[in-house]
Amino acid sequence: VTRLVLILGDQLSEGLTALKAADRARDVVVMAEVANEAGYVPHHPKKIAFLFSAMRKFAARLRAGGWDVRYGRLDDPDTGDSICAELLRRSEETGATEVLATEPGEWRLIEALKACPVPVTMLPDDRFLCSHAEFEAWAKGRKALRMEYFYREMRRKTGLLMEGHQPAGGQWNFDHDNRKPAPGAVDFSGPMRFEPDTVAREVLDLVRDRFGQNFGDLDDFWFATDGTQARRALAHWVKGGLPKFGDYQDAMLSGERFLWHGVISMYLNAGLLDPLEVCAAVEQAWRDGAAPLNAAEGFIRQVIGWREYVRGIYFLEGPDYVTRNALGNSRDLPWMYWGGETRMRCMQEAVAQTRAEAYAHHIQRLMVTGNFGLLAGIDPQKVHEWYLAVYADAYEWVEAPNTIGMSQFADGGIIASKPYVSSGNYINKMSDYCKGCAYSVSRKTGEGACPFNLLYWHFMDRHRDRFAGNPRMAQMYRTWDRMDPDKRETVLAEAGELLARLDAGEVV
Numbered sequence: 309v310t311r312l313v314l315i316l317g318d319q320l321s322e323g324l325t326a327l328k329a330a331d332r333a334r335d336v337v338v339m340a341e342v343a344n345e346a347g348y349v350p351h352h353p354k355k356i357a358f359l360f361s362a363m364r365k366f367a368a369r370l371r372a373g374g375w376d377v378r379y380g381r382l383d384d385p386d387t388g389d390s391i392c393a394e395l396l397r398r399s400e401e402t403g404a405t406e407v408l409a410t411e412p413g414e415w416r417l418i419e420a421l422k423a424c425p426v427p428v429t430m431l432p433d434d435r436f437l438c439s440h441a442e443f444e445a446w447a448k449g450r451k452a453l454r455m456e457y458f459y460r461e462m463r464r465k466t467g468l469l470m471e472g473h474q475p476a477g478g479q480w481n482f483d484h485d486n487r488k489p490a491p492g493a494v495d496f497s498g499p500m501r502f503e504p505d506t507v508a509r510e511v512l513d514l515v516r517d518r519f520g521q522n523f524g525d526l527d528d529f530w531f532a533t534d535g536t537q538a539r540r541a542l543a544h545w546v547k548g549g550l551p552k553f554g555d556y557q558d559a560m561l562s563g564e565r566f567l568w569h570g571v572i573s574m575y576l577n578a579g580l581l582d583p584l585e586v587c588a589a590v591e592q593a594w595r596d597g598a599a600p601l602n603a604a605e606g607f608i609r610q611v612i613g614w615r616e617y618v619r620g621i622y623f624l625e626g627p628d629y630v631t632r633n634a635l636g637n638s639r640d641l642p643w644m645y646w647g648g649e650t651r652m653r654c655m656q657e658a659v660a661q662t663r664a665e666a667y668a669h670h671i672q673r674l675m676v677t678g679n680f681g682l683l684a685g686i687d688p689q690k691v692h693e694w695y696l697a698v699y700a701d702a703y704e705w706v707e708a709p710n711t712i713g714m715s716q717f718a719d720g721g722i723i724a725s726k727p728y729v730s731s732g733n734y735i736n737k738m739s740d741y742c743k744g745c746a747y748s749v750s751r752k753t754g755e756g757a758c759p760f761n762l763l764y765w766h767f768m769d770r771h772r773d774r775f776a777g778n779p780r781m782a783q784m785y786r787t788w789d790r791m792d793p794d795k796r797e798t799v800l801a802e803a804g805e806l807l808a809r810l811d812a813g814e815v816v
């Protein structure tokens with residue numbers, strides 16, 4: 309009997325477990341652009357255009373390989389509204405009574421598949437290095453789940469950058485070399501750009517029509533939309549971007565959207581690139597002498613360390629993880645996140661490039677938009693929905709632990725051993741934003757004082773009970789306590805006024 313083989317928008321890998329378990333001669337592949345998935349958050353139009361284009365091209369490739377693929381387009385009125393509705397329709401159409409699927413990367417969808425009237429068998433997603441069972445075994449009995457130790461396990465497991473039992477270069481981690489502020493000019497042309505082909509052009513028309521009102525520009529769409537293109541983009545970056553990736557990983561420069569970053573997370577997460585293939589290419593560049601060890605190690609740590617680790621946490625912690633709010637934050641997301649006016653140059657830059665490209669690099673996400681959200685006490689759920697919507701690489705398994713956990717400390721410190729907060733000083737050190745800002749980064753109080761400076765101390769003060777005992781924050785509390793009491797009072801009063809202006813919807 310025929311079975312349905314479900315392939316979701318981020319499962320565009322030919323080695324997918326559901327495909328491997330299926331029989332090309334009798335089973336039917338189901339793929340669909342459905343309103344529910346395209347609408348659970350207001351996804352950036354470029355994210356939708358990327359996924360739908362890549363889905364359509366993947367379906368064509370499967371057909372060419374002999375699969376019977378039933379593809380539901382969003383503009384076809386017969387297409388179901390949800391993945392389950394589409395499975396029901398296709399089961400009636402084909403007589404199939406069973407579905408093979410690879411486990412989705414969101415609890416929401418896993419639960420929807422479990423509740424679907426057509427029985428769904430969910431197979432593990434083996435496109436990751438670390439299975440759920442392996443992560444649980446690693447986590448069991450540990451007081452703290454620190455990424456660094458997990459990462460070493462993954463190095464041993466994969467043999468990447470290993471020399472026998474020892475890490476290459478005698479050190480596991482070269483992070484201290486990877487914190488240079490950006491130089492004046494960027495000598496890498498940025499990610500490889502692709503002219504939209506016929507498939508992408510048709511999708512762009514659909515997305516403009518249906519999602520043109522969502523936050524985000526659709527013009528100038530340049531993403532790779534199949535595995536071959538994504539592999540070319542990877543090779544282009546390994547040659548031109550990787551050599552300086554490590555040094556300037558944390559740097560930010562006005563008008564420079566990509567610096568030396570890979571800009572491949574959307575390809576990895578949709579399944580167009582395989583993480584081990586990517587890491588092997590990076591390791592090879594180092595072995596060939598084309599990239600330094602701090603660059604190769606820094607990159608490989610992100611992929612086999614952070615990426616696997618956050619996924620492990622998401623599945624270990626369970627469906628309620630995204631609703632956590634350890635600091636009890638409840639402020640609304642300010643309009644500036646959706647492109648509303650702000651006088652803060654760093655926020656303008658991060659949001660403007662997010663709007664243009666559905667991309668911002670890690671430090672912009674963590675130390676600009678994330679930092680501001682945490683300092684201002686914004687509801688982490690709202691912050692989470694924003695990140696899930698606006699980035700082309702965002703799916704809950706990876707976005708939520710980064711936002712709820714790493715960035716907003718809303719999980720109470722499972723991922724981050726201390727909150728990622730900073731005053732304007734850090735942003736000034738790592739970027740050129742402050743030079744062009746209406747605020748003054750050196751002003752702690754008074755007219756033109758940088759909001760990050762005011763809010764930083766307000767944050768420290770209001771969460772004193774929770775953080776004063778944290779040895780990694782003790783120094784900052786000592787600095788605060790040594791400050792003149794009048795000055796402390798002024799800082800808190802001005803920070804309070806700033807928050808009130810934010811609440812009133814005034815431009816900050």
Ligand code: FAD
Nearest residue numbers: 569570571572573610615669670673674701702707710715
């Ligand atoms: P590079 O800087 O070139 O890094 C290489 C690769 O490492 C990335 O492609 C990515 O696959 C992986 N990686 C790096 N850091 C992380 C990380 N912290 N977690 C998981 N993988 C990582 N990444 C996503 O893929 N999807 C998200 O939805 C997402 N949301 C984030 C939200 C917040 C608040 C923060 C602070 C970070 C988030 N990240 C997310 C992690 C990181 O910012 C992006 O992976 C990275 O910016 C992607 O750009 P790149 O490909 O140029 O990365």
Ligand code: DLZ
Nearest residue numbers: 316317340341342345346412413414703
């Ligand atoms: C993000 C997304 C969007 C925008 N649209 C679809 C879609 O129409 N069909 C589909 O199968 N998947 C889509 N996705 C991805 C899913 O919403 C979901 O985030 C992932 O499958 C979770 O791993």
Ligand code: SF4
Nearest residue numbers: 652654732742745758
């Ligand atoms: Fe951002 Fe403050 Fe610098 Fe302005 S002065 S760019 S608000 S850190």
